[in-house]
Amino acid sequence: MDWGVIILKKGLSYFLIFSVAIVLFGVSAEAKKTVLTPLDKRDWHVTAPQDSDAPLRDYAILYDAGGVDGALGVIGIPSMRTYRHIKCGVDLHNFPFSGSNAGNNNGTPDGKYLYVSDKGADTIVEVNLQTGWPERIFALPKPFGIHHSAALAPNGKYLFATGELTGKMLKLRLEDGATTVLDIPPAPSAPDYPDTSKDGKYVFSGNYYHSAVMVFSQDPFKLIKEIPVGKNPHGTNVSPTNRIVTVCDKLSATLSIIDVENLRVHKVIPVGAGPLHNQIDTLGKYDYISCFVSDSTSKVDLQRFQLVDEFPVHYRPGHNSLAPDNAYYSSQNKFSTGLFTPTGIVFAVNFELQDLDETSATYGKSVKIIPVDGEPHEGRMIFASYIQRWNTGKGQDLFEKGYNLGDVHVSFDNGPGIDSKTRPQLEPVHTADSKRYWIPRDDGKPGITKDGDVYVVRVKAFSYGYVPRFIHVPQGAKVRIILTNIDKAAGLTKNPDVTMGLAAAGYYGPRTMLIGVRGMSIVGEFVARKAGEFEFYCQHFCGPLHLEMRGTLFVDPKGGQASLGVGDYDEISRQETMLDETEHEWIVGTNKLMNTLNEGKEPTI
């Protein structure tokens, strides 16, 4: 054979081999690019494998009811980056996710909604987690005075809420907002923080004036028992196993353990001063308690019923939340005294992330602390995998297909909620129809005087109360409230940046929301258009007896005196000033009652 031919053939072979190698190498290099690198789970920004390997994704989302800023904060876990705020109303407190209450406080979400209570507006706001906007406002029958709406029935169709300001409890049908309202005598009565038993039988709620936990049957909805616990119970949570209820006895520095089967206190555990809220992990092993006075997170072993650890926090923890995989704990601290850069009159409060992994080098340590807007109340976490990726052209699927959680299909057509092909984008008012301004500290005598046709109401706020506690103005009056914080900020539980507030729940919520910092006074002006009895309260957390800091605004109708029975309550119940007139179709419930214990009689599981 000719050498030239041989060389040519060999060259061709080498060329082919070389080309194939390049192609294979290229393919493998390309394949390598798309293979997700399994990263260590302790890494800050690591997520479960997703449809892209974007390194900045968070594996969980903390939604926090932002209190006085009227917005939900959306915060990534574990990065603690704030993604956005969702405007919901006046003074947000807490919420459950839609779906079922099976599991720990984070429940078994379906990813559709959360239902946040607005203590300032006296409403519950439904927020669509997939669009990121409020869709409906549940307007509660008045007077009610909601504090918490933390408790969902296991079947996801009913919500239970506490009327702290009027001594009532409420069961709400999510489909249409119809309610059953129970009076809880004897006065004073303050149903506070509820949770539902996971088997659909009971609702438990602390009542701090009664120093007891009330037990209701979910269906029919009625009070069946009060169980005496430590003084001024606050956070009340049912364990995932449904075997116990853990109750923070705020003024006794203890955790009462209630045996669900026998409905009695099984054990009382000392946990630290000022226990406010508690969170049980998903396996029911540990309970984490925020201790306001001792500036700490206490950890209780629920098999041994013993305090087993305590982590310092900075400072004055109120609410708290747990990552859905129990890896992190978020302490929602009410004071940041000296920690951050000042950005205005009101100092930012903070969230502090703590590492709960006992095998980690940073176990029990604070691994991140961030300033946050408002004065957040409860937060709950959800795996980020519930929230779908509707951008990049997939938004149509939201209406037509819904989404899958594994092999379970979720659609917005199978309620509760709006089943139309409309997804509202509501932005309820935060403050409106009123005026606020700051003045140098006003040292005028507390009480009511007249300045022309204006009723001038000087109110002094301190730990823990107001002077005067009762304010009477006639319906139609122009009202000017001058609020002065006279707190001495001394003693064990006081911080120098202690802020007092005055918010009159319900109709006058968006018209008050006065912030009282030390050294100056705040003035609020509004017209008292609606008659009725309106409880006002301190909306800025100021100490262990913050909840008990209350007073009453009476707007008296012509020729009479307002009371819980005399007022424009039907009109107020419609909550029409929360939204534009064209959006009123998305206000549901109002004073539509289930009325009797027999209506809505459907098993709660």
Place this chain on the structure above:
Amino acid sequence: MNLKRFLLTALVAVCASSFAFIANVEAGVLGNGSAITDTMQIGTITSLGDRKLDIQTKFEKNSKKYSMVMHPEGYVMTALRGQFKKFKELKKGDLIAAYGWYRDGKWIARRIDILDPNDYLVKRLAADAKAGVYYKHER
């Protein structure tokens, strides 16, 4: 009957009734291991069917067997980082936590979490059980 005998009989009667009372008060799920009425069970999958499964409980003194059916909206996910899985992806031998409730003779699972044996909480339950502090045997 002499006084001594009467007192002895009375003492026995009082002790017996007190014991019966205490036993009655203490009867319940707390401290006695898992119960069918618990709304969360931890166990290893022993058999799988059409959205049905059996588990053998873990970390308690006397392991028990529970049969479960999946709720129509009940889903499966990993307990760590929350990846959703299909029911058919469950395998025999998987350690799971099931959340649901007992009703009309059936334990209905609303959610199943596949647990990671290396998770600190799982390791803690195992270590505690080894040390005689059993799961659902609250003290």
